[in-house]
Amino acid sequence: MSESASVCVLDDVAWQEVTAATMGAAAPCFQCGVCTAVCPWGLVQKEPVSIRRLIRMAQLRVDGWGEAIWLCTTCGLCEARCPRGVPVSEIILALRRLAWERRAAPKGLPTMLWAIHWDGNPWDQPPSQRQAWAKGLDLKPFAVGDDLLLYVGCTAAYDRRSQRIARSLVTLLRSAGVSFGILPDEPCCGESVRMVGQEAYLAELVEGNARRFKEAGVRTLVTVSPHCLDMFRTQYPSWDGFRPLHYTEYLAELLDGGRLSFARELPVTVTYHDPCYLGRRHGIYDPPRKLLAAIPGLTLVELPSSREDALCCGGGGGRMWLETHAGERFADLRVREAQGTGAEWLVTSCPFCILCLEDSAKVLGSEQLKVVDVTELAVRALGDGR
Ligand code: SF4
Numbered sequence: 266m267s268e269s270a271s272v273c274v275l276d277d278v279a280w281q282e283v284t285a286a287t288m289g290a291a292a293p294c295f296q297c298g299v300c301t302a303v304c305p306w307g308l309v310q311k312e313p314v315s316i317r318r319l320i321r322m323a324q325l326r327v328d329g330w331g332e333a334i335w336l337c338t339t340c341g342l343c344e345a346r347c348p349r350g351v352p353v354s355e356i357i358l359a360l361r362r363l364a365w366e367r368r369a370a371p372k373g374l375p376t377m378l379w380a381i382h383w384d385g386n387p388w389d390q391p392p393s394q395r396q397a398w399a400k401g402l403d404l405k406p407f408a409v410g411d412d413l414l415l416y417v418g419c420t421a422a423y424d425r426r427s428q429r430i431a432r433s434l435v436t437l438l439r440s441a442g443v444s445f446g447i448l449p450d451e452p453c454c455g456e457s458v459r460m461v462g463q464e465a466y467l468a469e470l471v472e473g474n475a476r477r478f479k480e481a482g483v484r485t486l487v488t489v490s491p492h493c494l495d496m497f498r499t500q501y502p503s504w505d506g507f508r509p510l511h512y513t514e515y516l517a518e519l520l521d522g523g524r525l526s527f528a529r530e531l532p533v534t535v536t537y538h539d540p541c542y543l544g545r546r547h548g549i550y551d552p553p554r555k556l557l558a559a560i561p562g563l564t565l566v567e568l569p570s571s572r573e574d575a576l577c578c579g580g581g582g583g584r585m586w587l588e589t590h591a592g593e594r595f596a597d598l599r600v601r602e603a604q605g606t607g608a609e610w611l612v613t614s615c616p617f618c619i620l621c622l623e624d625s626a627k628v629l630g631s632e633q634l635k636v637v638d639v640t641e642l643a644v645r646a647l648g649d650g651r
């Protein structure tokens with residue numbers, strides 16, 4: 266069916282396409298509207314995006330969902346609250362796949378995909394610069410027998426701000442005596458490809474990458490970004506011993522094992538922003554807090570919305586590659602929440618969150634509030650002159 270004003274016209278092709286794409290995932294929805302009520306877009310736009318209506322259209326296999334499907338950050342807040350367990354963001358990704366088939370994807374996304382195809386990263390940077398983040402660190406290629414493969418990911422490899430996170434993580438791993446290596450020609454995990462709905466290309470990327478990791482003998486793989494972690498945990502095939510971890514989980518294991526400790530006191534008050542892809546997606550709430558709690562002198566105050574209820578920064582779901590207008594950035598709200606806690610540092614553990622929150626802190630003139638990654642704080646607390 267297609268919809269014109271209040272009249273719906275039957276359209277068998279659309280019916281079949283939406284049926285095939287969503288595979289009945291919207292069926293359990295009973296239209297309570299909780300998803301629309303909790304969606305952060307309702308906090309930044311006069312007219313909230315009616316997620317309930319989108320789900321109803323998917324349920325009825327009705328066409329005509331328009332621009333709304335590109336707004337979703339796949340933060341998962343609606344799914345966490347939905348009484349019927351409807352996988353809202355998966356339905357939205359399915360509708361994005363259909364939009365590509367109909368050549369209705371927003372401007373800018375094809376360019377990003379071509380950048381991954383030709384250069385292996387969505388930042389449109391040359392492959393020759395993939396290891397620029399590690400300049401002077403004397404890292405070695407991963408070898409069988411190493412404790413882990415450090416998977417840096419495109420953002421921490423190319424974005425200058427995020428490179429500091431990867432470098433801090435290297436310092437922490439070395440401080441704990443971990444043997445690790447990198448892939449000198451590290452491939453893109455494909456997260457941005459999945460988020461914009463290019464499923465066929467994604468399958469090709471995942472298959473090739475998984476083969477490479479497996480042939481290289483990778484077992485424990487530690488990511489900088491929760492988005493890469495989500496890819497390795499949910500989209501890649503598993504093989505014997507394959508254990509993808511976020512760095513906060515691995516560092517927390519090192520703390521528990523007595524291999525990592527913080528000797529230097531940091532008498533600061535911090536608050537912690539839970540990245541959606543670490544928290545709601547994978548339930549990783551305690552490891553970052555455990556790391557913060559292990560820093561002597563540090564005081565953690567929680568944000569008004571945290572853990573399962575945390576407000577999204579706005580950078581997920583492919584939104585990094587789309588324009589978000591001033592006044593519509595979730596990160597502005599998050600920075601204001603952080604200011605209200607009285608914390609001096611807003612800490613998080615995701616490169617996308619860092620970029621969004623730091624931008625908002627600058628725009629809001631919030632110089633007193635520093636935005637940092639857990640690794641950056643932890644390195645300061647090592648107490649060996651850094
Ligand atoms: S919260 Fe769940 S059941 Fe309620 S309208 Fe949204 S998708 Fe449907």
Ligand code: SF4
Nearest residue numbers: 304337338340341343
């Ligand atoms: S996943 Fe987040 S952004 Fe997307 S519809 Fe749900 S609450 Fe809104």
